[in-house]
Amino acid sequence: MNIALFLQMAAEACGDRRALTHEGTHHTYAELYGAAKRAAYRFSTAQCEYVTLIDESSPAVPIALMGAAMAGIPYVPINYRLSDEQIIPLLERIDPAYLILGPKETDHSPEHWVTQSTSEFMSDVFSGDEMEVTWNEDPSAVAVQLFTSGTTGTPKAAILRHEHLVSYILGSVEFMGAGEEEATLVSVPPYHIAGISAVMSSIYACRQIVQLPTFNPFEWLNLCAQEGVTSAFVVPTMLTRIIDELEASDIELSSLSSLASIAYGGGKMPVPVIEQALKLFPNVNFTNAYGLTETSSTITLLGPEDHRTAVDHVDHDDVAVHARLGSVGKPLPSLELEIRDEKGKPLGPWDAGEIYVRGPQVSGEYDGRSVLDDDGWFPTRDAGYLDDHGYLYLSGRADDVIVRGGENMSPGEIEDLLHKHPAITDAAAVGMTSEEWGEVVALAVVKAEGQEITEQEICDHIREHLRSSRVPEVVHFTSELPYNETGKLLRRVVSEWFRIEGD
């Protein structure tokens, strides 16, 4: 069991089909397979224990991933936006490595390492003799190691073994399920689990990948039109920017007629944004995917049908169905999911707690240490609840829960309410130390352009719709909230704004 199988099968079944497009250059599955085998040979002979890539998306990404799998070496893509100070400690943890490096310079490349620029690597693997490569089928070998973003402390190395990734793909993707005309636009970075799963699921479906190395909404729309893109995955901030761009520029919606589906995930999607997107793209199928690095990507899905039903109910009294737009949907058929309280007791519908999952795609392992419980359940550290029909709603990280005088509050509850307010574009609720309550709510708010709203009005609005404990002690107005490049709100940074001196 080895993820290299996906590429081997694609090359076997449709070798001449277009596999990859990058900056106008195309590659077939046969070419990609040949390149991966040559890469595997290079990795094997280099006497390295890891393959790492520090660059944006390029054909080197799927080739290094598959080549490393064939060579039986973990593939470790690293965020190219990190500073040298952040990268060097990570490189020290994967010694010795075969390093594929973008334009970024790094001082860390010891003599016993092989260091190549991305372009050098690509020209080496795209030419030369056909290689015969055999690989190890051990399901428990490590396929991918991803460093978590480390928003709290030292980055952890999440371990994904071949069995996890193969289970995920076989359980969710139909081999050669894509038609010859299908193309998916990949704009998520290669060091993100969504970037890894996009490569694997596209290859197994035999769907062409169109790479957009650095996201910008104009380029995204352009590529959609130019390459006849039929599907795409975006994080929430990307969708917001695409919508803004469409409204501001003179790009015709008709030029995007090939676009049939958009999947989104990687952060919480504000309901008004998805509502707007559904109106703007009435013929596009939207899918919300929730997943984690430690679970080999997607664990729950809110499908196109759910989106349409929810929109159809907007004018009806069925509030619950409409609210599903704010849900991340139901677990994949191969997975089990439970909500548990702090003591580990399973909770019923509507009770918020920590999300636990179990299934063959779940690794739940860091640096060789498993965090699965005795029965194989993985505590996601995400908080959420289920409705009566098994739809999952996220309410933030379990660690983000604000505890005011013993009462647990989810920041998401407050933020969701404010996102719907016409005078507010964005909001973040965090806990602030309080002598009286332990913690109280502090709120950072971005006002909508040309709109006015006072602290008092915000407090009144919250008091009116939620419990009075949710009313913030402090409101800070700001021009924007801090997000990382995949659209994750950096709560730690927001919390810093409210840190009391000497705290």
Added chain:
Amino acid sequence: MLKPGLRLKSAVCEAEIMVIKATEGDDLTCGGVAMAEAPESAEANPDQMDGCLIGKRYVNEAESVEVLCVKSGDGSIYYNGDELMTKDTKKLPSSD
């Protein structure tokens, strides 16, 4: 002994499979001849030559055995004398 991840080839055609699920003492044949990692070519049983297709998953009735066809061939896959049936992957919307 079959175990998940094991790759087996047909002795009678081009077919290759990967074992996804198996129990002890399993016996897989293709075209009537035992499959192996490196089989010597053999004479097929013409009654067991309906073919197998790349990307399809094959299971027995009890679903105690499951294999993935990774290379198409002319032989049919049998387990302990019973022909394996194709199993459909539940069609899910693409999420990545």
